[in-house]
Amino acid sequence: MNPLTFTTTRGKAKRVVDVPLPDADGMPLVDTHAHLDLLDNPALALARAAVAGLSHVMTIADVAEDAARTYNDLADWQASAQLLLDEHAPLHASRPTPRVPEVGIIVGIHPHNARHFNADTEAAIRAFAHDPRTRGMGELGLDFHYDHSPRACQREVFARSIALATELNLPITIHLREAHDEGLDILREVGVPPAGAILHCFNREYQVAEPFMALGCHVSFAGPVTFKRADEVRDSAARVPADRLLVETDCPFMAPEPFRGHPCEPAYTLWNAATVAAARREPLAHVARATTTAALKLFGYAEAATVA
Ligand SMILES: [Zn+2]
Numbered sequence: 243m244n245p246l247t248f249t250t251t252r253g254k255a256k257r258v259v260d261v262p263l264p265d266a267d268g269m270p271l272v273d274t275h276a277h278l279d280l281l282d283n284p285a286l287a288l289a290r291a292a293v294a295g296l297s298h299v300m301t302i303a304d305v306a307e308d309a310a311r312t313y314n315d316l317a318d319w320q321a322s323a324q325l326l327l328d329e330h331a332p333l334h335a336s337r338p339t340p341r342v343p344e345v346g347i348i349v350g351i352h353p354h355n356a357r358h359f360n361a362d363t364e365a366a367i368r369a370f371a372h373d374p375r376t377r378g379m380g381e382l383g384l385d386f387h388y389d390h391s392p393r394a395c396q397r398e399v400f401a402r403s404i405a406l407a408t409e410l411n412l413p414i415t416i417h418l419r420e421a422h423d424e425g426l427d428i429l430r431e432v433g434v435p436p437a438g439a440i441l442h443c444f445n446r447e448y449q450v451a452e453p454f455m456a457l458g459c460h461v462s463f464a465g466p467v468t469f470k471r472a473d474e475v476r477d478s479a480a481r482v483p484a485d486r487l488l489v490e491t492d493c494p495f496m497a498p499e500p501f502r503g504h505p506c507e508p509a510y511t512l513w514n515a516a517t518v519a520a521a522r523r524e525p526l527a528h529v530a531r532a533t534t535t536a537a538l539k540l541f542g543y544a545e546a547a548t549v550a
């Protein structure tokens with residue numbers, strides 16, 4: 243079987259069925275939040291992302307885990323992805339072989355790991371920030387659902403990380419779970435970095451997003467926008483202004499419909515964007531253009547000027 247085709251399973255018998263690609267009319271997409279280092283096969287995932295029309299993937303590297311691996315292995319993942327495309331892309335013989343997405347790195351410390359933040363991890367973030375592939379800091383924030391780090395510690399590390407991003411002139415990717423009010427207080431106190439901020443994997447009602455957007459934040463939608471019972475998330479996606487709207491996967495977590503229950507991958511950004519477009523009653527190409535333009539501008543890619 244061609245490893246670049248998209249399939250899922252249906253019913254109790256888990257029958258394998260092909261899944262057609264939503265048509266973005268050739269408009270590229272950006273996955274603004276992936277964890278390539280947590281995928282079984284990052285090279286294959288990048289090749290499949292290319293087939294799904296992604297031009298860029300932003301991947302998280304956590305200094306409390308193994309951030310160096312992403313920096314060291316990324317070029318190999320991309321080279322292997324190109325080989326896979328060269329071998330298997332005749333799948334789409336009518337189209338040119340897609341190009342491997344450019345990968346930007348978002349470096350930081352997850353709120354789960356806040357208790358590991360110290361002078362060494364801060365020095366590591368500063369050192370990685372000099373790598374031209376580093377385009378943002380994250381994921382940062384508060385996770386009061388799991389409480390893997392003490393809350394006081396999470397608050398302090400979030401505030402210090404925002405200040406560091408401002409100093410380094412990087413946008414931030416914010417993770418908030420059961421802590422939106424507390425996160426908002428800290429953002430108001432410390433200030434959103436001038437380079438920007440993203441409220442990632444947004445899965446709440448629109449009223450929760452409004453005060454973050456008032457501070458200048460973008461709002462990014464992942465798999466939950468496709469979940470059957472998530473009408474309030476689709477309502478949010480319909481109402482966020484186009485210039486604040488982003489899409490992502492948070493892979494390997496949060497696989498969207500119709501892939502729920504399977505590992506997630508950056509290619510599924512296409513399905514998340516299609517659901518956002520349906521919620522907004524706009525063509526997918528419009529949502530692709532708006533979200534890609536916003537993402538490239540935020541992450542400082544020169545091509546931002548050419549997506550028109
Ligand atoms: Zn997160």
Ligand SMILES: [Zn+2]
Binds near residue numbers: 302492
């Ligand atoms: Zn994440």
